[in-house]
Structure formats: structure tokens, C-alpha cells
Amino acid sequence: xxxxxxxxxxxxxxxxxxxxxxxxxxxxxxxxxxxxxxxxxxxxxxxxxxxxxxxxxxxxxxxxxxxxxxxxxxxxxxxxxxxxxxxxxxxxxxxxxxxxxxxxxxxxxxxxxx
Numbered sequence: 001x002x003x004x005x006x007x008x009x010x011x012x013x014x015x016x017x018x019x020x021x022x023x024x025x026x027x028x029x030x031x032x033x034x035x036x037x038x039x040x041x042x043x044x045x046x047x048x049x050x051x052x053x054x055x056x057x058x059x060x061x062x063x064x065x066x067x068x069x070x071x072x073x074x075x076x077x078x079x080x081x082x083x084x085x086x087x088x089x090x091x092x093x094x095x096x097x098x099x100x101x102x103x104x105x106x107x108x109x110x111x112x113x114x
Contacts, residue, residue, distance in 0.1 A: 027052070062112035067105040071097035 029043040029052050042048045063069065071094040080087050100106070 062106070065108075065110055066100070066112045067103040067108040068100045069105070070099060071102050071105045073097050074099075 025041060025043065027043040028038075028041050029045075029048055030040070031042060032038065034102065043052060063109040077087060
């Protein structure tokens with residue numbers, strides 16, 4: 001997530017997280033001053049294309065400076081987000097790669113761009 005003044009950009013990778021039992025879009029952009037509950041996603045609105053590009057560049061720079069990454073084999077959810085039932089029975093079936101693990105993020109000591 002990246003904030004710029006009153007705009008906030010959220011990027012999700014892979015299948016996407018869920019909110020209110022519905023899949024989230026890959027990119028979200030909100031005007032937090034006029035939409036504090038973040039109900040209207042502006043990411044695909046051409047009026048906000050420049051802001052979206054600016055926030056994407058900041059996020060990319062932060063990921064580079066902090067060695068963050070989006071691995072191909074992310075750890076799976078332990079529970080079904082709609083039913084709450086346990087999906088994974090054994091830890092060996094759950095564990096994938098955590099973001100940044102493949103680039104050694106744990107050894108990077110930088111706050112990222114400011």
C-alpha cells in the first residue's frame with residue numbers, strides 16, 4: 001500500500017485478498033478525503049491515471065530498495081475465506097515463499113523511499 005496526499009493505492013498479487021467475502025481487484029485506488037470508507041475504487045478511472053502511475057512508481061521503488069518481492073509460490077490461506085473451514089491439513093501443504101524471502105529482504109535494513 002502506498003499513500004500520496006489524500007490518495008491511497010493498494011496492490012494485491014496472485015489471487016487477491018478478500019473483503020466482505022468477495023474477491024478484491026488487483027489494484028485499488030481511493031480518495032480517502034472524499035471516500036473515507038474506501039467504497040469507490042478509482043483505479044480504472046482515466047481521470048486518476050496519473051496518480052495511479054505515480055503511486056505505482058513509488059511502490060516499485062520501495063520494493064526495489066527493501067528487496068520486497070511477489071513470489072510465484074506464495075503461502076496458501078489456512079482457512080476458506082467464505083466458509084471459515086480449514087483448508088490446509090498439514091504445515092507442509094501450506095508453506096510457500098513469503099514476500100521478499102527470495103530476494104533476502106530480511107537482510108536489508110532500509111525504510112524504503114520517503
